[in-house]
Amino acid sequence: MSRLPAGMYLPGASCLHRLDPLVKLVGFVIFIAAVIVTDSVWGYALLAVFIGGLIVLSGIPLNTIFGPVRRTYLFFLTIFFMNGFFFSAADPLWSRWFFCLSWAGMIQGANVVLRLIILIIAGGILTATTSPMEITAALRRLLKPLGYVGIPVDILSLIISVAIQFIPVLFEEVETIRKAQTARGARFDSARLRERAESMFPLVIPVFLAAFRRADELALAMEARGYRCGKKRSEVAKNSLHLWDIGALFIVLGVLMVQIFVF
Amino acid sequence: MPIVLENVSFTYGTGTPFETVALREIDLRIADGEFVGVMGHTGCGKSTLIQLMAGLLTPAHGKVMIDGADINGKGYPLANLRQRLSIIFQYPECQIFETTMEKDVAFGLKHSGLSAPEIQAKVCRALESVGFSFEEIRSLSPLELSGGEKRRVAIAGALVTEPQILILDEPVAGIDPVGRGDFLKLVSGLNRNGVTVLMVSHNTDVLGDYAERILVLDQGRLIMDGPTRSVFSDVEKLEKLRLGVCRPRKIAHLLKERGVQFPQDIVSYEDLLKAVIKSRKSVAVS
Ligand SMILES: Nc1ncnc2c1ncn2[C@@H]1O[C@H](COP(=O)(O)OP(=O)(O)OP(=O)(O)O)[C@@H](O)[C@H]1O
Ligand SMILES: [Mg+2]
Numbered sequence: 001m002s003r004l005p006a007g008m009y010l011p012g013a014s015c016l017h018r019l020d021p022l023v024k025l026v027g028f029v030i031f032i033a034a035v036i037v038t039d040s041v042w043g044y045a046l047l048a049v050f051i052g053g054l055i056v057l058s059g060i061p062l063n064t065i066f067g068p069v070r071r072t073y074l075f076f077l078t079i080f081f082m083n084g085f086f087f088s089a090a091d092p093l094w095s096r097w098f099f100c101l102s103w104a105g106m107i108q109g110a111n112v113v114l115r116l117i118i119l120i121i122a123g124g125i126l127t128a129t130t131s132p133m134e135i136t137a138a139l140r141r142l143l144k145p146l147g148y149v150g151i152p153v154d155i156l157s158l159i160i161s162v163a164i165q166f167i168p169v170l171f172e173e174v175e176t177i178r179k180a181q182t183a184r185g186a187r188f189d190s191a192r193l194r195e196r197a198e199s200m201f202p203l204v205i206p207v208f209l210a211a212f213r214r215a216d217e218l219a220l221a222m223e224a225r226g227y228r229c230g231k232k233r234s235e236v237a238k239n240s241l242h243l244w245d246i247g248a249l250f251i252v253l254g255v256l257m258v259q260i261f262v263f
Numbered sequence: 264m265p266i267v268l269e270n271v272s273f274t275y276g277t278g279t280p281f282e283t284v285a286l287r288e289i290d291l292r293i294a295d296g297e298f299v300g301v302m303g304h305t306g307c308g309k310s311t312l313i314q315l316m317a318g319l320l321t322p323a324h325g326k327v328m329i330d331g332a333d334i335n336g337k338g339y340p341l342a343n344l345r346q347r348l349s350i351i352f353q354y355p356e357c358q359i360f361e362t363t364m365e366k367d368v369a370f371g372l373k374h375s376g377l378s379a380p381e382i383q384a385k386v387c388r389a390l391e392s393v394g395f396s397f398e399e400i401r402s403l404s405p406l407e408l409s410g411g412e413k414r415r416v417a418i419a420g421a422l423v424t425e426p427q428i429l430i431l432d433e434p435v436a437g438i439d440p441v442g443r444g445d446f447l448k449l450v451s452g453l454n455r456n457g458v459t460v461l462m463v464s465h466n467t468d469v470l471g472d473y474a475e476r477i478l479v480l481d482q483g484r485l486i487m488d489g490p491t492r493s494v495f496s497d498v499e500k501l502e503k504l505r506l507g508v509c510r511p512r513k514i515a516h517l518l519k520e521r522g523v524q525f526p527q528d529i530v531s532y533e534d535l536l537k538a539v540i541k542s543r544k545s546v547a548v549s
Contacts, residue, residue, distance in 0.1 A: 010280055063278060179319045180358040183350045184371045184420060185342065202370065205360035 010128045016058040020245040021134035022141050027252040028126050034256040035115050035122075043263040047118055050255055051125075060128050068124060069117050076113045083109030136161035162218070170211060177206045264330040264347065264427050264459070266293040266316055271325035273311055285311040287483045289325070293461065295427075298454045300474030300491070301463045302506055307480040309463045313430045316461070317350045329428075346375060349426040353433040355417035356410060364390070364408075365401035368420045375424070389423040390416070392449060411442055418446070422453075429453060431462045435469060447473060471495065471509030471530040479506065491530050511535035 011017075016024075038047060055065060069076075087105025094101045127135075140157035147153040181202040182188060187195045188203070268291040275283045285308045293299055301309050314320045315327055318334045318341050326333050334344060349371075352358075361367035368386045377385070387397040393415040405413055421429070429450065435443045451473055454460045464470055470477060470491065477494040479487035481504060487494050495501070495508045498516045507513070511529050515538070518525040526538045 061280060064280065176352065177358060179314065180350075180352050180355065182319060183317055183345060184358070185345045185374055185424075186370075187342070187374075202358070202360045206357050209360075210357055 008128065009131045010060060010064070011131075012059060012129065014057060014059045014129065015244075016054065016125070016129040019129075019248055020241055021130050021138035023241070023245045023249050024126055024130055025135065025138045025142060027249060028122065030249075030252045030256050031122055032119060034252070034259045035118050037256070037259050038115070038263070039111055040263045043259050044114055044118075046255065046258060046263070051118060051121055054122070054125050058125055058129050060125065064128065065121055065124055069120055076117065079116070080106075080109040080113050083112060132164040132167075133161065136164060166211070166214070169214065170207065173210050174203065174207055177210075178203055265295060266428065266459070266461075267291070267326075267328040268316070269326045269328070271315060271322045271327060273308075273315060273320060274323050275311075277323065285483055286315070286322075289485050291478070291485065291488070293459060295459055296454070296457050298451070298460045298473060298475050299462070300470035300477045301461065301480065302465065302467065302470060302477060303480035304504075304506070308483045309480055310432055312480065313350065313432055313461060313463060317348060317430060318344060319350075342374060346371075346424050347426055348428040348430065349421040349424060350430040351418060351421045351432065351434055353436055354414075355421070356413035358417055358420070359405045359413055362404055363402050364405070364416050365397075367405070368416060368423050371420055371424045385423050385425070386419075389419040392422060393419045394445060395419070411438065414438070415442075418449075426458065428459045428461070431460070431464075433463055433465070435464065435466060443469075467495075467507055467509040468511075468532075471511060472532065479504070492528050495530050496527065 035047060038044060055062070084106040085099045085101055087102055087108055088100060092100045092102045130138075136157055139160060140153060143151075143153045143157065178188060181199070184202075186199045186202050188199050190196050190199070268289050271286060271289045271291075272284070273286040275281070275285055289312065301312065303309055311320065315322055316329075318327070321335050327335060329344065329348070332339060334341065359367050361370065365383075365386055368389055369382050372382050372385060375382070386401075390397050390400055395412075395415065400416070405416075408416065431450070434450075435446065438446065447469065450460055450462070454473075462470070462474065474491050476489065477487065477491050478485060479494065479501075486504075487497075487500075495512045498508050498512065501508050508516070509530055511532050511534060514535060515525050515527055515529040519527060525542065529535050529538060
């Protein structure tokens, strides 16, 4: 892997890293709501200032944050032009056939693109400052009330956390097998679609087999260490909200309120 | 097909917080028919080095040249190189994906342009060279084989193209002693027939027995490169690097430390035996 996959955890000690993961998760959800209700220039300015503050606080390098956005710029351009050209407005600037360029369409396009970019960056900050383990622990705390209505929250969160931890392992597996098959002459980067499609079998089949094998091994190891389905388990760390956790939540809530009532 | 590396450096994750320099300024030339061992601590860059030679990674700086041509140059026929250079990774059995062993071994010949009977003849030869009977194994599925058997099939899959260069990354880890012996015999047989062999291994005994030249990597740098005898002659240095030397060499070294007159140019068990027999004879004569 010569480049960092999007959404990777970057260990650190910034105040965003130390913020309670539950707060970050809930804050992220509130922030999504704030982004969705935003549609004025001042609203975006506020979001930009907020995100800028988060980036500074997190201490994550800028190219790590903007990398995913930069790499998918074509996607954003497409969305922008699709909106710009296909929006049926009453006063088009230019129209022919079924294309119809309008100010309203372009504004709509800019809105969608800006929201997506802000959400991707915010998501990136969340996953860069919160380890997968913390995210699943936070999910478990968040879902806990569901346990009272008979939903097996423990098992659900175990499944989620195992799945999340398997992702990098699978990436590595894919990389190893891709190299091994390339060395045997597989053509993953062939210009011919047929060759490329055919070359998926030598990659996908071994990766699946390896995933099943690992799942078996993990199940065995968990049982050997005394894991039993449905038993109550102890938490490693007790979490309680600190003052600054609550403060952070209020700040995000404030952003949402301002977006709704002021702009 | 000599392999030449000129000032090669490689970095993983360039521009990310996980940037790791895996190789620094490697200069190297491997002639046809050599048997080269590569050793060094875990994480020192051995796998990176051989993957660069196989064209699986592209160097950040410097050139990798095989047969005089830069393999990362524009328009270089990498597909052609893959027919002449094979690489066997650790746990090669993971790469098996076809429904029958015959088809899986034939995978490497898919783009060779050979006719079906020619391909079958080569597959048969490859499977027999790793000790299978072609008729018995050809239609078995991978689910019907043990791990060790699958590994032999995977090795056959790498040998089926009859490569001129064979690269092995930790090939003997996790094989039983008999299988290891058979495998090493196969590899040294190929080497005697002119195949260049490059073998990464932590097992100094195997390197002492088979390699004629040793490369030692340390933190991405090539710190030693020479004939096995001369690399292993510096026991103190290798022990300071916590790599050690092969046991026959170590025994000779310990004898010297005890003040016993004993030849020090020993790397293989064969050398050790010869030296012991010779010294016994000279004792008998005097
Ligand atoms: N895919 C990768 N992404 C990032 N860093 C890597 C990757 N592969 C290897 N590295 C790093 O590059 C360095 C050299 O790794 P390499 O695999 O070449 O070592 P090695 O000598 O083969 O080790 P081993 O004896 O454990 O197989 C190590 O520090 C390793 O952490
Ligand atoms: Mg390695």
